Amino acid sequence: MRLVLREVLLAFRRAPLLAVLGVTTIAFSLFAFSLFGLVALNIRQSLREIEDRVEIRAFLVEGTTDAQVEALMKGIGNIPQVADAGYVSPDSALVRARHELEEFRDVMEGSFLPASVELRFKEGARDPETVKEISRRLQTYPIVEEVRYGQEWVEKLYRIRNIAGLAGSVLCGVFALVSVIIIGSTIRMSILARAREIEIMRLVGATNMFVRLPYLLDGALKGLAGGVIAVLMAWSTTTLVTSSLMVTQFFNSQQVLLGILAGGVLGLLGSWFSVGRHLRHIWRES
Numbered sequence: 001m002r003l004v005l006r007e008v009l010l011a012f013r014r015a016p017l018l019a020v021l022g023v024t025t026i027a028f029s030l031f032a033f034s035l036f037g038l039v040a041l042n043i044r045q046s047l048r049e050i051e052d053r054v055e056i057r058a059f060l061v062e063g064t065t066d067a068q069v070e071a072l073m074k075g076i077g078n079i080p081q082v083a084d085a086g087y088v089s090p091d092s093a094l095v096r097a098r099h100e101l102e103e104f105r106d107v108m109e110g111s112f113l114p115a116s117v118e119l120r121f122k123e124g125a126r127d128p129e130t131v132k133e134i135s136r137r138l139q140t141y142p143i144v145e146e147v148r149y150g151q152e153w154v155e156k157l158y159r160i161r162n163i164a165g166l167a168g169s170v171l172c173g174v175f176a177l178v179s180v181i182i183i184g185s186t187i188r189m190s191i192l193a194r195a196r197e198i199e200i201m202r203l204v205g206a207t208n209m210f211v212r213l214p215y216l217l218d219g220a221l222k223g224l225a226g227g228v229i230a231v232l233m234a235w236s237t238t239t240l241v242t243s244s245l246m247v248t249q250f251f252n253s254q255q256v257l258l259g260i261l262a263g264g265v266l267g268l269l270g271s272w273f274s275v276g277r278h279l280r281h282i283w284r285e286s
Helices: 002-014 016-051 066-077 090-100 128-139 151-193 195-203 208-244 253-285
Strands: 055-060 082-088 116-121 144-148
Touching: 016 151, 016 208, 016 253, 055 128, 066 082, 066 116, 082 090, 116 128, 128 144, 128 151, 151 253, 208 253
Parallel strands: none
Antiparallel strands: 055 116, 055 144, 082 116
16 A cells, blocks of 8 residues: 555656646536536525425314314324324414414404314425325314415426426436546546556556556545535635625535535546556457
8 A cells, every 4th residue: 555655656756737727627517516406406495494384274163162173183193194283273373364464454453264283294294295294184074164385386486396306317327427427538648648657557466456546536635625625615605695686505524525525436447447448458458
């Protein structure tokens, strides 16, 4: 391993400009990848905040007794998908309506609003089928007059989330492939610059793995360095957008660490494919 590290340092001293160019290329490639990740992260966060508002509101018939409301709340409490439920009395409903619709305050004087029960769901239980099924269960109670939950809105939200997830996975794979190709191209330049040295190493009996290791380590180190630079660039971009346009969310510490390690893995993969291809070419020629 000491010999491998020495070979990597010698390669950097011989062609520092090429090494810097390789790290810079990797950094910008991973920066583009991280920008897409930030967009996907913020879209997902926005969708999650919208999903938190998915709820069912069951309006009760006039004259419902406290005992009937208690029985309904007990039945709702047995539904595992429900995170919490709350009873809204007619007076509370009127106060809320006057607060939320201040421009119609005068119209609501003396008005009557029905009592209702509001249900919110646990994360992962907000899909249209689950919401619809619970809505049907509520309608089986005699004291429930009407159930509303915005069926079209819930279905559209769920479709948007599925489309965003699929598009994110596809584009993530595309960016990863592009990163591997770019990293492989930078390693290829190093191999071409040392083609004669590799031939000499083979003539003196060096194994394939012995020849590969310096380039694999070089690619991994360049990937890690590029990952660190890409994270710093992404953080600067997020700070700029937050200060000048809108509040955006940045990666947490685990995601940052995974991003840097991903840079090292992409560098290793790019080096592996590039070294294997060119070594086979050199072996055939010799």
